[in-house]
Amino acid sequence: MFPILIKKIGAGLLTTLGVSIVIFVGTNLLPGDAAQIRLGQASTEDSLRALREELGLNLPLYQQYFRWLFNFVQGDFGTSLASGNVTIAQLISDRYENTLIVSSLTAMIGVPISVGLGIIAAMFPGTLYDRILTLGSVTLVAAPEFFTATLMVLFVVFFLGIGNAVVVGSIEDKNLVELITHFILPITTLCLVIAAQLIRMTRAAVLNVMSSPYIEMAILKGIPRRRVVMRHALLNAIGPIVNVVAINLAYVVTGVIVIEVYFGYSGLATLIVQGVQTRDYILIQTLGMIFCATYVILMMIADLSSILSNPRLRHPK
């Protein structure tokens, strides 16, 4: 089994490396280089050349890439082009907490509920509960994030009168109630967005296992329904479910971009939109790598979980 795991992890690393090349080359296609942007209107031929030399921009592209990658791995992300002399690390450390809190709370609240609902739907296929849930998730899965967000604002802010349509301010020195009103909108919206997909996919994964011959055999052996589901079905469905969860958490990475902008919430996602608008490509490179690496890692977990859950691989002959 270990060779397969190592192979998968290696493939993940290679993919990340490939992504880094795409991001580096892609951002280098942006008009203007760092020296031009930094010096702006005041640039002269000489000053440009001097700065380019200092930044290593006169080197061939592949050398620049390795330099960048080397620095990146060591945690040296460079200096922002748009925000004066602030380092990227500084910009990120101001914001990353906010994004981390929203995504991890979404994962902690949304995932167990959705997976639970999906499993229950699969246990009673064709019932009213199942149909409502399926129709609900078919609807939500196709709706854009800002539609869900708008509905949430209508419901939470205008109807329940909790919180504000715009999430502002820091979370320090806030009490529990204030914290809840602070996070309720982005988190409930994100939860709804991933729940739709998660319920559908969990249901399909469990139903797939429930229709296998060994489940029929367990029923014909007179095993109580609870045990059939908990011992026979779930044990085999864990792999697919973890896979589904990882795929959907990876989706949070992109979903969070729209949600942060919608609620004016200052996290990493709004930072990257800012970077694009100000053409701060060093910022884009760094954040792009962070987002992509997270995504790759989650996908890798998805992959590994389906390998680990296969008894043939866990217990070789």
Added chain:
Amino acid sequence: MSKLKKNEDEHYVAPFSAEVSFDELQDAPPSGKFRLSFTGKIGVVVMVFWMFVALFGQFLAPFEENDLPFPDDYSEFQKPRPGAWLGTDVDDRDILSRVMYGAGRTIGISLAGVIIAYVIGVTLGIGSSIAGTRIDLALTQFFNIMLAIPTIMFGLVVVAALGSSIPVLIITAGTIFSPVVFRLSRALGMDIMVMDFVEAAKVRGEGYRWIIFKEIWPNAAMPLISDFGLRFIYVILFVSSLSFLGLGVQPPMADWGSMVRENLGALQYGESVIPILAPAIAIASLTVGINLIVDDVSAHAGGKLSGRL
């Protein structure tokens, strides 16, 4: 009862006639023709409605997209009233007209994008499934890397580099969604490639053209069509999200995603949600409608395919 018991030890022979031939029993007939469910029919109605608006909306709209229905009234976010049935937006323009103008743009860009994604993805995917291992490996690796970049991220960087225009949006959407299509059509191609009928064609000595177009394609078409619908939804969501982030269709052109962005302020002041809700509902109803159809089609295609192949 007693009669039955007695029979049990006797040698029982059912009555028969010489004509009955006891032919091989036919397999159960394939489950009936494709029928839309109730929700699927709703989906069709919604989709046809929006396609109509996309094609003719700009001719039927009460105002041009940047006209002001009430030039003398400078207050923004007006409540719906005669003349402006959905009210006005942040710049006093008629929301109804802008939704109708935006339909063509949002749907048109997405449709063009998904078609490009399909042309690239299906050609390379099916090609890769029958090409040698090396080409297949290289293409798969390349598209795997593309897949590892979240779509919105990818879009943000491309638009930042090339600036935002409708052709750029279409090509970007097409490029971003081609890896998924590639992966699907390659998997489909691989599944069909190992079927005996493809091998039979190879043993006959058929060339690639025949194998691709006559053996693989007819069997891959149905699942690809149902995926096309699904992919179309994702492209609509992608294009709208990009516009929502300010990097898609640029003002003053109307587009559903950018309309939400422009009017986000309305939410803040709690004046009216219609400027946001109208375009958001437009997108949601279209994508949900398509999804309802896709659900029906894929259930049908899935059942049939597994039954036959």
Added chain:
Amino acid sequence: MDKKVVFEASNLCINAVRDDGSELPIVKEVNFQVREGEVVALIGESGSGKTTIALSALGYCKPGLKISEGSTLLFDQDLSAMNIEELRQIRGEKVAYLAQSAIATFNPALKINEQVTESAVIHGSKTQPEADSFAKGLYGALDLPDPDNIGTRYPHQVSGGQLQRLMAAMALCGEPSLLVLDEPTTALDVTTQIEVLKAFKKVIRERGAAAIYVTHDLAVVAQIADRIVVLYNGDIQEKGSANAVISKPRHPYTRRLMQAVRPLPAAGKKDKENKQPGNVIEINGVSAGYGGDVTSNPKEVILKDINLQLARGEVLGIIGESGSGKSTLARVIAGLLPSFKGDILLDDQKLQPRLEDRPRSELRKIQFVYQMADTAINPKQTIGNILGRPLEFYLNMYGSKRKDRVLELLEMVELPKEFYTRYPHELSGGQKQRINLARALAAEPEVLLCDEVTSALDSIVGANVIELLRGLRKNLGVSFVFISHDLSTVSAFADTIAVMYKGIIAETGTVHQVLSPPSHPYTDLLISSVPELRVGWLEEADRNIQEAKNKLEQGNLT
């Protein structure tokens, strides 16, 4: 006579409920009883409803089916009146089920012992330690290796034949009064089948359990059943003691079933009239394998130094069990798998090892007929196009000429002309196999490579296909390489036989030479393992089988 009735189906009707709510009868007014210590066989081909009836003894209907009338009584208790909980109490405890494929019915994530003992422990008839030691006893009784430890393994860690026997242990662990066995030996090789059959028979006899044995194989039934129920299309055709039904079948359908089971010809019937001088195919010292560089040095060598000749107009039967390399040989001849050593001559001309390097005229002469017609013909093409393509491709026939020829081909394989515009899914399994055959014939080949062409078919349908092949051979003078795991099918059709064993030709010669008396111990083992259609064969055969096995194990391969 006064034995207790364990199970009784009276006037049982089961319907399939379609999507649109309409119902289709699957089982029609079936009556039969199973009494204590008795094995009742339900015999029929696919679509006869035999599995559906058997499952009703557990109070179970597959999804989409429902009992519409009649009753099923287990010890005078009506199963259809029971609720889920009451059914759960009797399932596994009073009546246990053995499925066709043990590989699919064992949960891959749980250890074998847990699955074997689970039912008994849950029903409370045994404590876990009691059940464990009981299970170990069963493993021993079923001739499983290492009875003390085999339960600690996972299902994928034991062989298919062993798993099939472990499934029997699973069913027997709760000491049920009634066993339902659904084709439990069908998926196994002949030599394994005999062992499993023997083990089943032994435990059923020893424990005095009653059993319902579902199968399509009359010869197997003759070994194990006390009484036989013959089913066709959900109806009982004939019912009586095993001896009576097998020795004096009265219903025409039963007789047809019996005819389809061909006796082993000590000296096969010969169709010598077609033999012409010379060889169509000569295989000289061919070796081939998979993995790595197949054209020079494959990782896994499957075929080792094969020498064979196919005389013009003859049928060369190739027989062997799964893994013997017989299908690989067909693929090598067809060029799908290039050999790395030796060569193949077609009409005394050397064939290129790779398919891609062979000219179209050579490809035309060798046609491959696949086992599974379901996957071998493209579901999206009409029959007209499926049969028309080789005509265009090899013979440049187009338009009306092509159509006329396709209709001729349909007639040749005894199918109606209307099939020209039909799609494969509108045809039955046997009809699809005929199309599969007609497509190969369309090329006007010299050699047909038939790979297990009848093994996916019901016995009567398969027998009809063999009849058809016989006729074609007489009329067309085609030569055949006929590959099968079924010795009786091969010996009924072939002129010469090659027995393959672990990638080599163990024995070759005319049917007569190979079969009587078999000189190679493996051939001997194969022949003695084919069940004969008479009661009591299993006991007699046992000694021969053991002898052959011992010889084979001693490495006496010459």
